[in-house]
Amino acid sequence: MRYLLRRASHALFLLFGVSVLTFLFSALTPGNYFDEMRLNPQISQETVAALRAQSQLDHPLPLRYIHWLGGVAHGNLGFSFAYNSPVGPLLRTRACNTLLLAGTATVLAWLIGLPLGIWSASRMNRAPDKLVSAGTATLLVLPDLVLALGLLILAVRTGWFPTGGLTSTNYNGFSTLQKFRDLTAHMTLPVLALTLSALPNIVRHVRAAIADELQSPFLRAAEAHGIPQRKLLYNYAVRAAANPLISLLGFSIGTLLSGSLLVEVIMSWPGLGPLFLESILARDFYVVIAGVLLSMLFLVAGNLFADILLYLADPRIRTAERSQ
């Protein structure tokens, strides 16, 4: 329990530190949202200056930070200049879209990767293992940039999949079943790209962890006792190898919001990634900070979740904790 409290307090410190540093960075970056209007001959400098003053961008930095912090305490994450609306609802919609995509991809990657890794470890260095290794090596070597672009070309050339976006234009008129099918069709390619990029690491990691356990003394003793292969693998080795796998799971969860930026941008998926990039380029200050904090929150939550799971799953940690 103390262990978890300590981790939680670290997480809070982290969030605080990140918010301060992000504020600082954004002050360092030259330019602000209203700069684009400076190039418009139809708008006078006074108007631009007045709009800037209205948005309180000229106030000193510490003051703005405190103001913002106060707002966050009340649930108000600030105002987006580009979308002319409060940041909270904007982020919520986008984050849900990203979670839909990344969540599905993560679940799929684990559902495929875990059994594949176990199977590969049990057939170490024979043909199936070599095949899987070659496959994961190929996927590792392909940058996910190239992968996403390739899938997009596939969509365009064959016309089997929609070429981007979340739903078709007629979505609102669909029945529930049609809506489900439409959404699935749009999700297929981005999910494929994300799954394929996450898969090799999971497979390799699982394979390494299981193979590592397979040579440990207690397993050899169990084999000597005559326990069948399958039981050895699934009931003994997997359980013992859980430790690093749970860390990896925590990491997968932590990067749910942030790992899909490139894919979302290429496939025009209206998620957090394109919003974040666009807001940095447009100097949409509050959106950037809120976006960073949200991703950070997930990262921290993911790690915390992994820690809790480890605590519950691994008796060694519990005893170590108690002995302290």
Added chain:
Amino acid sequence: MSTLRKLNSVFLTPRTDHQLSRWLLFVLALHFGILAAGFFAPYDPADQDRDRPYLPPMRMHFLDAQHHFHARPFFYALRLAPGSFDQYEEDVSAPIPLRFFTAGARYHLLGFIPARRHLFGSGASHPTPNNPPPRLYLLGTDAFGRDLLSRFLFGGQISLLAGLLGAAVTLSLGTLVGLTAGFVGGWRDDMLMRLAELFLALPWLYLLFALRAFLPLSVSPVQAFFLVVVVIGVVGWARPARLVRSIVLSVKERDFVRAARGFGASDFYLLHRHLLPETATVLFTQAAILIPQFVLAEMTLSFLGLGVPEPASSWGNLLAALQQYSVLVSYWWMYIPALLMLPFFVGYLGLASALQHRSRPFKMEAGVSQANSELPVAVSKEVAGA
């Protein structure tokens, strides 16, 4: 046959050493090719041929239009089909023979040895400005008519340098911090680890934009780019630091270290004689993993507009051209650099695997895999603002 007995036989065998040297040789050969880019590339990468933008690769022929066989392969010049912007047709009246060790554009081998010989070319031995020899475009040209093969080879110099530089900076800084944290322990260790978490979580994209915008114009764009790479390297110290620290922690309590301490060894001696060698294997493996990750980071930077500017070429630049839909659909040869890059990644991957097999096969792989699994999300996605 039991799985476990099979596993035992896979252990440290001479085969793993053999594998390591094979992969090392492979990677070094590829690097040599890039280092001597001036020799292997037929043309200067910045030479524009404005009459031949987006030229497809020239086809090698052995049989000419009259069905005569020529021992020396030759190419036909391509010229724009009349009325078109990017459709080319072969000009069968002008065959261009392939000659080896031709004289061509001046370059500097290894940066300082002036030379004029190229591996191959179209063979006019004394080109004059008024009558330039017809050019051979083995991989086609880009939007400005620049030879893609030359751009790939010279671009490799910048990309691989970025990879090596970034990895070097990250590893040295990370090792330093990791050794200190692991060795010293206590509250300093705690503080450093908290700092590491902070570094891992920040949106570095913002900082990079800010950095680029801040640099005075007197800094040349290539220098600015490498500064950006160094910054990413500095930023990435957290992961190797954690890895090194965990090794140091485990080694610190080993018997031989305790014994040495008992004999009165100084801290520096312990670090230098015992801890560093233990970390060396990990560091090499890390290097083999980090270098391609930094090359990928350079590609991501170019994708986002922070890469090396014109007219310098880098692999990131070449791939960034594929961002445009029109290029993806119409000019298939622009993909080829992406395929040519793959051997490098494969080489590094093989090297990393061989290194990890050579040391402790599975324990190490778990630890290295951990780092490996974090890293693909590491630099390129950190850079992408996670």
Added chain:
Amino acid sequence: MCQICRFLWPCCVGALVLSIGVTYVTSAQTPQPVSTSAGREELLALPGELGHPGGRLVVSLRAEPKTLNPLLSADAPSREVIAAMQSDLVHINRATQLTEPALAKSWRISPDGLQYTLTLRQGLRFSDGHPLDADDVLFTFRLYLDGNLHSPQRDLLIIGGKPIAVRKLDSQTVVFTLARKYGVEERLFDGLAILPRHLLEKPYQEGRLAQLWNPATPASEIAGLGPFRLKEYVPGQKLTLERNPYYWKTDAQGTRLPYLNELLFLFVPSADAQVLKFQSGETDLISRVNADNFSVLSRQQRDYTMSDAGPGLEYNFLFFNLNDLGPKASADALRKQRVFAKPEFRRAISFAIDRDAIVRLVYQGRGTPLAGPVTPGNRRWLDEKIPHALRDLPQARLMLQQAGFSWQNDASTGDSTLLDPDHSPVSFSILTSSSSAERNKMATLVQDDLKQLGVKIQIVPLEFRSLIDRVTQTKEYEACILGLASFDADPNSDINVWLSSGAQHLWNPAQSKPATAWEAEIDRLMEQQLVTPGYEQRKRLYDRVQEILAENQPMIFLASPHILVGAKNSLANFHPAVLEPYVLWNVDQLYFRNAAQQSASK
């Protein structure tokens, strides 16, 4: 009573009753011209092809509109959506580039040029059915001119230093009084949407106006006089407009416009994604394609047709930092600026640049080389006398030699370096926006061109806002390639670029007094054409401005892209224009040839 009277009396009564009855009945049948909105509407009948109603048009937008409030709109997507929802008093026909009556059926300019009297059409109604009258016009202009609202449109209504004064003569006539004569005349009313007083007066008095009418506003709270009104907004995905049943235009046969039932804007953030959607048939129109995508789309024209509308009003240029650098400037920067400040140097650079290569390689031939800021797309104001800018390297060398420059040849490499009159090598950096692929390509070509002159160029791509910051605020740059697109064909729309006191006078903005004699001359000419009525006189003045720009080359003009658009074959009445909004300017007249099929697919 006598017998006759006894007979006549019922007849008189009967006749009286009959006449009253007849009058009543007939008056009920004859439409009376009434000044209230319950009576006759004065609609505008548009000439042109006749269509049939029905169908939904799907268009992609590069970004979400920030606001639907014409008072606050400054970004392009907002302007595009608002253009379909609102109407102005006098409108510039995008095809002819001339003005035509809109909400005002006629106007009169007083002989002294200071009073504009506009007569509104009678009986018009907003999209929610509420009638329009002169009070709405008064209210609208009061909002535009309100200093506290900081509307970007306000600056367009300050003439001669004083805001325009508005008053009404009666419920259909409004008089605008200007402080001084204005050469632009009635064009100034284009784009100034007339706002509904009945919806906005109360929020205005409560000070809530600036938050109103963002896209998420309920449709019942927004009203306008445009062909469409708001139906639905889905954040991050689309915005749907539906037909305005009260729209005040009809076709030649009297069918009320618009033909289309719905106008759907999809938010598609990247140009390539827009191309994909158009190719797959999800969108019906595509506007401002770049040349590469245009070629790709042209190659596969199955059920759509791509068209090249000719040169637009965008002009791309290279300019140098001619600002007064101040006492803290480095010796290096001062030396470079001494070179930039020589007009011969700039003219030589202009001769060295291969504009044909730019048009060929950047725009695939779908562009026009420029010698001045006015493109061939602006037929009325282009000065034909200015010579075309052809590449002439020997001439460039000659000019440089005459100005005191020399070359140093390096025997080992065979390269020559240009030396300025102080014998230092000439080299400088050119800033470009990293997000504009086309200008980056131009920069690369210019870099190679100038290499042949012996000048070494570094290209520094900067992210757009950092670039603007450097050029307009900190002024720490050497040269830059940018592009501007004129909002209107009239030279006045870009006046802040040419006036030395203007903020967009990019090479040396916001001067307190002109730094050079030719800039002073341009100031004088522009101020004069501002108050000169009459096209011929203004053209003579503006021609002279173009000639001075060609002599001194503060901006070295490069090229202008053509307006490249595409539409489905089933869409009729499609006539792209070179002024914004390029494809939707006549959205009220667009219709689908197989409209029954279109509305079924809704």
